[in-house]
Amino acid sequence: MASWAERAVFWHVYPLGFTGAPGAAGDGPVHHRLRHLEAWLGHAAELGCTALMLGPIFASETHGYDTVDHFAVDPRLGDDADFDSLVARAREHGLRIVLDGVFNHVGRSFAGDHRWLRKGPDGANDTFEGHDRLVTLDHGQEAVRRHVVSVMDHWLSRGASGWRLDAAYAVPPGFWAAVLPRVRARHPEAWFVGEVIHGDYADYVARSGLDSVTQYELWKAIWSSLNDRNLYELAHALGRHDDLLATFAPLTFAGNHDVTRLATRLDDPRHLGHALAVLFTVGGVPSVYYGDELGLRGLKEEREGGDDAVRPAFPASPAELDGSGREVFELHRRLIALRRRHPWLARARTRVTHLDNRTAALHTSAGGQALLTLLNLDDGPYRFPLPDDGPWAGDGDADPALVPAHEWRVLTTPPGAPLLLPGE
Incomplete structure (x- = not known):
C-alpha cells in the first residue's frame, strides 16, 4: 500500500449532491460548482483529515454512476480548470484527492466505443x-483494459492520488490484476480501493492486486451491536477484521453515500461516541462521510431518489453552519487527532480482553505500542479489568478503569501518554 495511505484519514464527499447540482445533465453552460468544494477544504483540514475521497465527478447522465465520458469533468461541476484548481487548493491544505472510477458499467449515452459493452445471450447489452x-x-476485452488504464493515468497525471473503484465486486478480479500494474508503473504511489460489499475480502484483494476494499462487515457490526447492546457481534466482526489486516488495511467507515447516516441509524444517541471510538482505534484506513462530522441525519430509502437524504447540498462555506453540530465535530476532531498521533494503528491488531453484552475492552496494538478502548453500553458505571501489559494512563486522580453509564474511554500506555475522554 502507498505509504501516504497508511496514515490517511479521508473526508468522503459526494460532489453532485454537496454542490447542489441538478439531478440530470442538460445542454446548458458549464457550472463551476467544484469551486464550492474549495471553500470547505479548511473544514476538512481542521477536522484532521488528510485526503478527500470524491464521489463521481465525470460527465454522466444523472447521479454520476452512469458515466458517459471518463475524460471530461461533468459540466454540472465544472471543467478541467476547476479540477486543477481543486487539486492545487487541496494540496495547500495538506489534502490528497482520490477519485471515484465507475469502470464496471457506463451510461446509455457512453461516448466510448459501444463494441466495448458486454452482450447478453439475446445479443442485447447486459445491464x-x-x-x-x-x-x-466487457472486461474480457483488451480494449476495455487499455481504456481504463488510460483514464486512470490521465487523472493521476493531473494530480489525483488514487482511485475508489465503484462496484468492484462485480468486476472479475483478473481485470484489475491486468490493469493496475500498468498504472502503477507510472504512478507507484497511487492507492486503489475497491467497493466490495460481501464475500471474501482478502481473496478479492489477493487476486485483484487492489490495495484495499470497503469494510462493510465492520460497518454493520458497529451500529448493529450498539443498537442491540450485543457487543459479541462487534467482537466477532473484529476477529474477522483482524485476519484481514494480515495482508491489507481495509477502508473503514461509519457512513457513506449509499447508507443511512450513523446519527439516524443509532437507536441511542449516547452511543455515537462509542461507534467513532471503534472506527478510529482499530486497524484500517478510516473515512468520514461529509456531514457525519456534524451529526447530520439522513435515511436511505429503496426508491427512486432514495439517496437524496444522505447526499445533501452544503452551504457556501462553513461560516454558514448554525453551530448545532459543533459538539459532534469536536468529538471527531479529537479522535482523528488521536489516530494521527498513532499512525501505527493502520495495521494494528485488536483483541478483546473483556466482553459481555454491554461492556467490552478492545486492546489494539502493534510494534510494542497499544491503545485500550473501553465501551460501556450499560445503564450503570462499570469498572473494567485492565490488561496487565500496562500500566495504563489515567487522567489525574481518576480511575481509568471506571467508565460511567453509556460512556467510553480510550486509554494509552506507557504512563504519561494522553488519555482521551468523551468530554475532553
Whole structure:
C-alpha cells in the first residue's frame, strides 16, 4: 500500500449532491460548482483529515454512476480548470484527492466505443443489477483494459492520488490484476480501493492486486451491536477484521453515500461516541462521510431518489453552519487527532480482553505500542479489568478503569501518554 495511505484519514464527499447540482445533465453552460468544494477544504483540514475521497465527478447522465465520458469533468461541476484548481487548493491544505472510477458499467449515452459493452445471450447489452440505464463493460476485452488504464493515468497525471473503484465486486478480479500494474508503473504511489460489499475480502484483494476494499462487515457490526447492546457481534466482526489486516488495511467507515447516516441509524444517541471510538482505534484506513462530522441525519430509502437524504447540498462555506453540530465535530476532531498521533494503528491488531453484552475492552496494538478502548453500553458505571501489559494512563486522580453509564474511554500506555475522554 502507498505509504501516504497508511496514515490517511479521508473526508468522503459526494460532489453532485454537496454542490447542489441538478439531478440530470442538460445542454446548458458549464457550472463551476467544484469551486464550492474549495471553500470547505479548511473544514476538512481542521477536522484532521488528510485526503478527500470524491464521489463521481465525470460527465454522466444523472447521479454520476452512469458515466458517459471518463475524460471530461461533468459540466454540472465544472471543467478541467476547476479540477486543477481543486487539486492545487487541496494540496495547500495538506489534502490528497482520490477519485471515484465507475469502470464496471457506463451510461446509455457512453461516448466510448459501444463494441466495448458486454452482450447478453439475446445479443442485447447486459445491464448492471437490473438498472436499465447502466450498461456493463466487457472486461474480457483488451480494449476495455487499455481504456481504463488510460483514464486512470490521465487523472493521476493531473494530480489525483488514487482511485475508489465503484462496484468492484462485480468486476472479475483478473481485470484489475491486468490493469493496475500498468498504472502503477507510472504512478507507484497511487492507492486503489475497491467497493466490495460481501464475500471474501482478502481473496478479492489477493487476486485483484487492489490495495484495499470497503469494510462493510465492520460497518454493520458497529451500529448493529450498539443498537442491540450485543457487543459479541462487534467482537466477532473484529476477529474477522483482524485476519484481514494480515495482508491489507481495509477502508473503514461509519457512513457513506449509499447508507443511512450513523446519527439516524443509532437507536441511542449516547452511543455515537462509542461507534467513532471503534472506527478510529482499530486497524484500517478510516473515512468520514461529509456531514457525519456534524451529526447530520439522513435515511436511505429503496426508491427512486432514495439517496437524496444522505447526499445533501452544503452551504457556501462553513461560516454558514448554525453551530448545532459543533459538539459532534469536536468529538471527531479529537479522535482523528488521536489516530494521527498513532499512525501505527493502520495495521494494528485488536483483541478483546473483556466482553459481555454491554461492556467490552478492545486492546489494539502493534510494534510494542497499544491503545485500550473501553465501551460501556450499560445503564450503570462499570469498572473494567485492565490488561496487565500496562500500566495504563489515567487522567489525574481518576480511575481509568471506571467508565460511567453509556460512556467510553480510550486509554494509552506507557504512563504519561494522553488519555482521551468523551468530554475532553
